[in-house]
Amino acid sequence: MSTERSHAVGEHPELPPPSTEVGIIGWVRHNLLSSTTNIVITVLTIYFLYVIIPPMLNWIIFDAVFSADSRDDCRAIAKAAGHEMGACWAFIGKRFEIFVYGFYPVEERWRINLSFILMLAALVPVLFDHVPNRKQGLWFSLAAPFIIGWLLLGGMGLEPVPTDKFGGFMLTLVIGVTGIVGSLPIGIALALGRQSHMPALRMVCVAFIEFIRGVPLITLLFVASTMLNYFLPPGTTFDLLLRVLIMVTLFSAAYIAEVIRGGLQALPKGQIEAADSMGLKYWQSMRLIILPQALKISIPGIVNTFIGLYKDTTLVIIIGLFDPLCMGRASLADTKWQGLSxxxxxFVAIFFFVSCFSMARYSLYLEKKLYTGH
Amino acid sequence: MKLFKTLAVSAAVALASTSGAATAGTLQDVQARGELNCVVTTGVAGFAAPDDAGRWAGFDVDFCRATAAAVLGDGNKVKFIPTTGKTRFTVLNSGEGDLLYRNTTITMSRDADLKLTFLGVNYYDGQGFMVPKALGVTSAKELDGASICIQTGTTTELNLADYFRANNMSYEPVAIETNEEGQVNYLAGRCDVYTTDASGLASTRGTFDNPNAHIILPEIISKEPLGPAVRQGDDQWADVTRWVLNVLIAAEEAGLTQGNVAGHAAKAGSNVDINRMVGTEGDFGSMIGLDKQWAVRAISAVGNYGEIFERNIGVNTGLGLARGLNAQWTNGGILYSPPVR
Incomplete structure (x- = not known):
């Protein structure tokens, strides 16, 4: 009896939870094996992973050939090593440069690298608050597009490079970034214009937005690449890439305008009235009160449109611009590498995933940062 | 759209005022520009595709280079304009391109209705069938009821329908978009038969892990003469480009090669055909607005027709195409160039 009373009266000391409830075991029990249905699903999932993952790893890594000169070479190397031919990554390796730089002259490719670094540097003050000297940084960001344009196109001391030499990931970035940077201000202007009290302005904006949204991007690209030639006086050609950039920017601007209009309409009318009662002028109230709130609400929609635009850049394939996908297809036409689709x-999917996933993550970060709810 | 049009027109006006109107003939334009704008594909195995270094290579590409060499003196002074099947003719007709070498089938409607001038044939192709050997089929006549992978929106689709109707057979079409897609579907067994141009079949088969398990049936069910084209209405330019093509074919017939052309050009020999081509007899270059050495430059840049063929699509390449119809008329083919004289 005495053993039962060996503890003092009072609180029971805290014991560690049973080992089956915490740690890996606890997690597995709670998440994977909590009911019969769950057990069945878990077992099936493990089986599927078992079926899918080893062959995939074999293909991607263990049976893959990383250095060879042609597809036959890849096959021979795999055969010599005594296994089936997995991925022939040598293909990507050999063509990596034209995937990245397109047909840009080899000795001028440093300009693309430099442009890329400048672009990243210019993005930092725009995207993040807590950077030292942000003010000066923003001025640099404003100047950067012009510097990059000069670097890529040449002229004024640099060897000029015509835009038909652009290609690969560099082309995707040029179209995507220009579209994104250009369409946001145009989209905001259109959204405000659509809500304007001036009928003429409102009608122009509505007509523009509805027209662009009513036509598929691929049609606009076709207009840019072929129809324009018929409208213009014979003998004049103006840069195909420029035409595409204009079309892509306008297209995405129309969508951005509608996304932002959604944000504007979500604001209670009281906000505008409050701004008015403070004696703020139209632009002041927009800049200080309305747009910051409307844009904040619109972030997911805006980023969604940007991601869509970025992926849509692959449509230029049908008008003969060499984006990574087109470069890939053209590479498949090389008799040395045929059949490695x-x-x-x-490879191209990984590139797009990385780009789009970063954009999505940044949008989440921005939403969290600007979250002012309770 | 309005905004866009205004932009476009103002940009065009700005361009026109700086570059000056292009009114001279295409030959003069090309020479003034110092670069030949050649319309090619975005990639067809053996015919035109960028190599590992991004340099264009292929059968059609070499003809572009030969033309540039004849007109500008340098086979590298070519700007290749890659086009899809949908944009190729507009690019040529709008003046963006000077010359089209884009394995394009010559048809009456394209010649007459699309306002093109075809210059001749550089490759005689035709539609064929490929089947797995295991199927045990040896003739296209035995394909009744087969499922067939076919590229949509092409002349091959129409040819196939015509052929099966004429032979009272039925088939089940499996629609595909590109050659790549056709290859994947065919290998996965989603169709029994793959049909496209015979050159395409050969190149596709060449990429298989086990090419010998597939056979190309002997029947060729259509005529696909592939040839270059220029815009209608500039006869001098058409003459220049046509005779570059002709002289490359004639050079093979006469035995003039990339290796020996310089020697022949140095001193008139006993073969008058060769003498006329290399400019040691007569002055044929000036008739088309060029100098005496035009053909010498073209042949030294890329070789004669046979050399171009063997280098890009011949039996020793990945495509492994035999000359077949594309042999010289003296060798059992139908390649027959009018004489340079």
Missing amino acids: TEIYV
Whole structure:
């Protein structure tokens, strides 16, 4: 009896939870094996992973050939090593440069690298608050597009490079970034114009937005690449890439305008009235009161449109511009490498995933940062 | 749209005022520009595709280079304009391109209705069928009821329908978009038969892990003469480009090669055909607005027709195409160039 009373009266000391409830075991029990249905699903999932993952790893890594001169070479190397031929990554390796730089002259490619660094540097003060000297940084960001344009196109001391030499990931970035940077201000202007009290302005904006949204991007690209030639006086050609940039920017601006209009309409009318009662002028109230709130609400929609635009850049394939996908297809037409389509598509998919996923993550970060709810 | 049009027109006006109106003939334009704008594909195996270094190479590409060499003196002074099947003719007709070498089938409607001038044939192709050997089929006549992978929106689709109707057979079409897609579907067994141009079949088969497990049936069910074209209405330019093509074919017939052309050009020999081509007899270059050495430059840049063929699509390449119809008429083919004289 005495053993039962060996503890003092009072609170029971805290014991560690049972080992089956915490740690890995606890997690597994709670998440994977909590009911019969869950057990069945878990077992099936593990089986599927078992079926899918080893062959995939074999293909991607263990049976893959990383250095060879042609597809036959890849096959021979795999055979010599005594296994099936997995991915022939040598193909991507050999063509990596033209995937990145397109047909840009080899000795001028440093300009693309420098432009890329400048672009990243210019993005930092725009995207993040807590950077030292942000003010000066923003001035640099404003100047950067012109510097980059000069670097890429040449002239004024640099060897001029015509835009038909642009290609690969560099082309995607040029179209995507220009579209994104250009369409946001145009989109805001259109959204405000659509809500304007001036009928003429409002009608122009509505007509523009509805027209662009009513036509597929691919049609606009066709207009840019072929129809324009018929409208223009014979003998004049103006840069195909410029035409595409204009079309892509306008297209995405129309969508951005509608996204932002959604944000504007979500604001209670009291906000505008409050701004008015403070004696703020139209632009002041927009800049200080309305737009910051409307844009904040619109962030997911805006980023969604940007991601869509970025992926839509692959449509230029049908008018003969060499974006990574088109470069991939053209590479498949090289008799040395024919038939390696999976490698190409996996490679291009990874590139697009990385770009789009970063944009999505940044949008989440921005939403969290600007969150002012309770 | 309005905004866009205004932009476009103002940009065009700005351009026109700086570059000056292009009113001279295409030959003069090309020479003034110092660069030949050649319309090619965005990539067809053996015919035109960028190599590992991004340099264009292929059968059609070499003809572009030969033309540039004849007109500008340098086979590298070519700007290749890659086009899809949908944009190729507009690019040529709008003046963006000077010359089209884009394995394009010559048809009456394209010649007459699309306002093109075709210059001749540089490759005789035709539609064929490929089947797995295991199927045990040896003739296209045995394909009744087969499922067939076919590229939509092409002349091959129409040819196939015509052929099966004429032979009272039925088939099940499996629509595909590109050659790549056709290859994947065919290998996965989603169709029994793959049909496209015979050159395409050969190149596709060349990429298989086990090419010998597939056969190309002997029947060729259509005529696909592939040839270059220029815009209608500039006869001098058409003459220049046509005779570059002709002289490359004639050079093979006469035995003039990339290796020996310089020697022949140095001193008149006993073969008058060769003498006329290399400019040691007569002055044929000036008839088309060029100098005496035009053909020498073209041949030294890329070789004669046979050399271009063997280098890009011949039996020793990945495509492994035999000359077949594309042999010289003296060798059992139908390649027959009018004489340079």
